Amino acid sequence: MTRATPSDNRNQNCRHFSLPDAxxxxxxxxxxxxxxxxxQQQLSRELHWQTASIRIYGREVAIPRRQVWMGEPHCRYxxxxxxxxxxxxxxxxxxxxxxxxxxxxHPFNCVLLNQYADGQDHMGWHADDEPELGLAPQIxxxxxGQSRRxxxxxxxxxxQLQLLLQHGSLLLMxxxxxxxxxxxxxxxxxxxAERINLTFRYIAxx
DNA sequence: AAAGTTAAGGGTC
DNA sequence: GGACCCTTAACTT
Ligand SMILES: [Mn+2]
Numbered sequence: 001m002t003r004a005t006p007s008d009n010r011n012q013n014c015r016h017f018s019l020p021d022a023x024x025x026x027x028x029x030x031x032x033x034x035x036x037x038x039x040q041q042q043l044s045r046e047l048h049w050q051t052a053s054i055r056i057y058g059r060e061v062a063i064p065r066r067q068v069w070m071g072e073p074h075c076r077y078x079x080x081x082x083x084x085x086x087x088x089x090x091x092x093x094x095x096x097x098x099x100x101x102x103x104x105x106h107p108f109n110c111v112l113l114n115q116y117a118d119g120q121d122h123m124g125w126h127a128d129d130e131p132e133l134g135l136a137p138q139i140x141x142x143x144x145g146q147s148r149r150x151x152x153x154x155x156x157x158x159x160q161l162q163l164l165l166q167h168g169s170l171l172l173m174x175x176x177x178x179x180x181x182x183x184x185x186x187x188x189x190x191x192x193a194e195r196i197n198l199t200f201r202y203i204a205x206x
Numbered sequence: 207a208a209a210g211t212t213a214a215g216g217g218t219c
Numbered sequence: 220g221g222a223c224c225c226t227t228a229a230c231t232t
Binding site: 081 | 220226228229230231
């Protein structure tokens with residue numbers, strides 16, 4: 001296992017959070033600023049961003065952000081009663097998935113991209129606990145652009161955490177984070193610029 | 207079939 | 220205006 005652990009992660013400029021029922025690892029500058037700038041511009045321009053509609057409490061509503069689901073052809077993804085088929089890999093993202101897989105010593109074969117135009121775009125409390133992701137999925141979250149707050153709260157314990165996800169940073173959610181915790185990206189009126197988030201996941205082939 | 211809901215709207219401070 | 224709670228009421232698994 002060559003992934004950063006609590007004992008060696010300082011050498012790799014990684015912050016480790018050992019929480020009840022969850023492990024988080026945060027690399028503030030996984031990508032250099034110029035590399036992150038370039039990737040953000042490229043993705044913003046070249047991807048087919050969609051405003052999906054989902055059903056919630058009986059209402060059909062447009063999600064307050066734009067998204068793309070991408071990866072290996074077998075990676076079907078379902079949430080809030082809507083089925084998503086993956087777009088084929090963008091070459092740069094296939095490469096990035098492979099680099100992150102190697103760095104974290106964990107396979108990633110699909111990615112959900114979310115584009116938040118400004119602080120009005122957001123995502124409410126939820127967990128990435130879809131059955132196709134398995135019991136204790138590892139989720140690697142790369143942030144580009146506008147820094148945004150990221151909140152986590154335990155489902156049962158009075159335990160909450162706020163992180164600031166910065167341009168070029170990588171956050172790994174591991175352990176039983178998705179089973180015992182929820183997370184959100186709250187509205188932030190003062191955030192004026194675009195953020196793009198990439199959450200790399202692994203879905204086993206059938 | 208009971209439980210859970212990645213949403214918005216309306217209240218308060 | 221904005222941050223934070225609470226409610227919503229119907230569909231899904
Ligand atoms: Mn999520």
